[in-house]
Amino acid sequence: MTDSTIFEQIIAKEISADIVYEDDDIMAFHDIMPQAPVHILVIPKIKIRDFAGLQGLEDAFVGRMFKKTADLAARMGLRDYRVVSNCGAGAGQSVFYLHLHILGGRSFSWPPG
Ligand code: AMP
Numbered sequence: 001m002t003d004s005t006i007f008e009q010i011i012a013k014e015i016s017a018d019i020v021y022e023d024d025d026i027m028a029f030h031d032i033m034p035q036a037p038v039h040i041l042v043i044p045k046i047k048i049r050d051f052a053g054l055q056g057l058e059d060a061f062v063g064r065m066f067k068k069t070a071d072l073a074a075r076m077g078l079r080d081y082r083v084v085s086n087c088g089a090g091a092g093q094s095v096f097y098l099h100l101h102i103l104g105g106r107s108f109s110w111p112p113g
Contacts, residue, residue, distance in 0.1 A: 037105025078104035
């Protein structure tokens with residue numbers, strides 16, 4: 001029995017994921033229940049619960065993670081896309097391990113639901 005989140009299990013390669021990018025600090029993989037034709041999740045390898053936890057990370061690391069997210073969107077061929085991080089259950093967070101969603105390949109409405 002483990003109390004680690006599903007994303008920690010993906011980092012540890014205990015469960016498989018369709019990984020599109022990985023280095024020592026960052027991993028990105030396809031969302032298992034895509035909400036758009038392109039739906040990638042970008043996560044830090046250091047355990048952070050949610051977006052608010054970015055406060056505990058080095059500025060350079062946060063910058064790298066955001067730049068890598070933009071880079072991955074470009075590599076996926078996306079020009080118009082959305083980057084989302086749900087922070088807290090009330091905002092729709094279901095996996096309590098920081099992740100950025102990259103959503104693209106369709107049009108989006110605003111405000112989000
Ligand atoms: P959130 O609801 O913002 O916390 O987003 C969590 C996301 O993780 C959802 O879009 C899920 O579809 C996705 N997800 C859950 N389990 C997996 C998995 N094993 N592999 C890839 N994505 C997953």
